Amino acid sequence: xxxxxxxxxSNRDVGQRGEDLAVEYxxxxxxxxxxxNWRGSRCELDIVARDGLCLVFCEVKxxxxxxxxxxxxxxxxxxxxxxxxxxxxWLANHxxxxxxxxxxxxxxxxxxxxxxxxxHVKGVEQ
Numbered sequence: 001x002x003x004x005x006x007x008x009x010s011n012r013d014v015g016q017r018g019e020d021l022a023v024e025y026x027x028x029x030x031x032x033x034x035x036x037n038w039r040g041s042r043c044e045l046d047i048v049a050r051d052g053l054c055l056v057f058c059e060v061k062x063x064x065x066x067x068x069x070x071x072x073x074x075x076x077x078x079x080x081x082x083x084x085x086x087x088x089x090w091l092a093n094h095x096x097x098x099x100x101x102x103x104x105x106x107x108x109x110x111x112x113x114x115x116x117x118x119x120h121v122k123g124v125e126q
Contacts, residue, residue: 018062
């Protein structure tokens with residue numbers, strides 16, 4: 001896949017590829033994936049994982065280039081509020097033992113299939 005092929009992918013395909021790569025990346029770090037693409041009544045979580053005993057609610061943003069800014073810049077204070085709300089809803093529906101929780105953001109720039117950049121920000125706050 002080259003950069004030109006990447007530009008032909010739909011936004012949905014780019015997002016799905018990014019989430020798949022984020023899962024591979026997190027698993028390589030030793031995270032256990034508990035849930036993917038979880039949807040509540042009016043909210044969504046891309047990835048729910050466990051990092052030791054800490055629950056991690058991970059937002060994934062993927063772009064085919066950084067020409068309009070890096071993917072993590074798309075996570076606004078409003079988006080963080082939505083993630084927090086979704087995390088509380090997820091916790092209410094899943095009785096999972098944990099000793100803390102945090103929100104992480106994984107940003108992925110897919111230039112080509114062999115050339116990508118992953119940025120992982122742990123414990124994002126407003």
